[in-house]
Amino acid sequence: MSTTFTEETRLRAREIIARYPADRSRSALLPLLHLVQSEEGYVSPAGVEFCAEVLGLNKAQVGAVATFYTMYKRKPTGDYLVSVCTNTMCDVLGGQTVYDTLAEHLGVGHEETTADGKITLEHAECLAACDYGPVMTVNYDFFDNVEPQGALGVVQELQAGGRPMPTRGARLCTLKEMAVQLAGFADERDGAVADGGPGEPSLRGLRLAEQHGISVPGYDPKTPIRSKAEADRAAAEAKAKAEAEKPAPAPEKAPEPAKADATGTPAKADTAGNAGAAEPATPAAAGGSTAPDVKAPDDKSPQVRTAETRQPDAKTPVADAPGTKLPVDGPAPAPRDARAAEAAGAAANPPAGDGKPAGDAADAQERNLKEAEAGTDADGADPADANGTGARK
Numbered sequence: 353m354s355t356t357f358t359e360e361t362r363l364r365a366r367e368i369i370a371r372y373p374a375d376r377s378r379s380a381l382l383p384l385l386h387l388v389q390s391e392e393g394y395v396s397p398a399g400v401e402f403c404a405e406v407l408g409l410n411k412a413q414v415g416a417v418a419t420f421y422t423m424y425k426r427k428p429t430g431d432y433l434v435s436v437c438t439n440t441m442c443d444v445l446g447g448q449t450v451y452d453t454l455a456e457h458l459g460v461g462h463e464e465t466t467a468d469g470k471i472t473l474e475h476a477e478c479l480a481a482c483d484y485g486p487v488m489t490v491n492y493d494f495f496d497n498v499e500p501q502g503a504l505g506v507v508q509e510l511q512a513g514g515r516p517m518p519t520r521g522a523r524l525c526t527l528k529e530m531a532v533q534l535a536g537f538a539d540e541r542d543g544a545v546a547d548g549g550p551g552e553p554s555l556r557g558l559r560l561a562e563q564h565g566i567s568v569p570g571y572d573p574k575t576p577i578r579s580k581a582e583a584d585r586a587a588a589e590a591k592a593k594a595e596a597e598k599p600a601p602a603p604e605k606a607p608e609p610a611k612a613d614a615t616g617t618p619a620k621a622d623t624a625g626n627a628g629a630a631e632p633a634t635p636a637a638a639g640g641s642t643a644p645d646v647k648a649p650d651d652k653s654p655q656v657r658t659a660e661t662r663q664p665d666a667k668t669p670v671a672d673a674p675g676t677k678l679p680v681d682g683p684a685p686a687p688r689d690a691r692a693a694e695a696a697g698a699a700a701n702p703p704a705g706d707g708k709p710a711g712d713a714a715d716a717q718e719r720n721l722k723e724a725e726a727g728t729d730a731d732g733a734d735p736a737d738a739n740g741t742g743a744r745k
């Protein structure tokens with residue numbers, strides 16, 4: 353069991369895991385990675401081991417996630433992570449010049465940290481604020497429309513121990529403090545939560561639409577966005593109201609005896625032999641009700657509808673990887689031995705193909721070259737005989 357992390361982190365890990373259904377605890381991995389980053393400033397090998405232990409995963413599974421997302425840092429990172437967008441929109445507006453100015457001032461390059469451990473610089477690929485370009489963030493808080501000199505001023509203030517105010521959002525915190533928030537815990541600092549509305553560039557499209565009288569038919573922009581619970585409640589109320597307004601079904605009449613028509617021809621019998629049984633004229637007559645088929649209004653949000661389409665029943669169990677399933681009603685999962693978890697994971701995931709090492713073993717490349725020269729693979733088979741039938745291609 354890893355001993356790197358404090359008791360507080362362990363308690364928080366349990367709290368994070370408890371947010372998810374017991375048989376889907378692996379979903380807690382993303383916030384858990386932020387949590388370990390909040391203690392060490394990056395996702396260290398010990399952090400990977402810790403996440404594997406508390407979730408019953410193996411280290412390869414955790415590492416695969418930790419290396420996929422750029423917000424998880426794989427080496428010690430400074431108190432302040434300065435990210436400069438150099439993607440297309442920001443670049444044409446001067447983003448690269450901003451980056452170059454900061455790189456020269458700090459004497460570091462991409463993903464490098466100043467010698468005092470204070471500032472890490474990085475290129476960013478679109479910070480999702482193109483309408484404010486060029487932008488940079490410090491620990492994910494925005495500085496909009498930055499000029500090289502303005503960006504330099506922000507960095508110099510950080511170096512001097514200050515905490516400059518971002519253009520939008522809350523006041524700056526350290527990267528570790530930000531990681532606590534990203535793990536889903538409230539930041540208790542005074543003024544830590546931003547309360548500003550959207551910026552004018554973000555509302556520009558709305559303003560133009562209003563100016564030109566463009567609107568979505570039947571859409572009132574003041575319509576409140578309801579939660580799923582509220583929408584479900586409204587749908588249930590509408591359905592109950594429709595049921596209550598339905599008239600009671602008419603009592604069934606006894607069939608009248610068959611009569612001969614004016615020509616003396618007796619009335620037709622139905623297929624069951626019931627003389628005179630006539631087909632109902634309308635569905636309402638068949639059902640004994642004239643009420644329309646009222647459905648509850650479909651006022652679910654598009655996100656909820658999409659989610660339900662993908663998985664109609666949210667209670668449908670989704671198979672978890674072997675060795676990682678946790679009891680549905682049990683307490684929070686007990687930490688597992690990382691080696692045992694890794695061994696279970698390896699046993700459940702046999703190597704693909706011929707079981708050779710993936711090529712990073714010290715002698716693998718040399719052996720592969722020798723095999724190629726000899727024209728055979730390790731089994732002595734001709735490599736050109738790819739389909740194993742003996743026929744060369």
Ligand code: FES
Pocket residue numbers: 437438439440441442443478479480481482483485486487
């Ligand atoms: S291109 Fe810079 S924020 Fe999108």
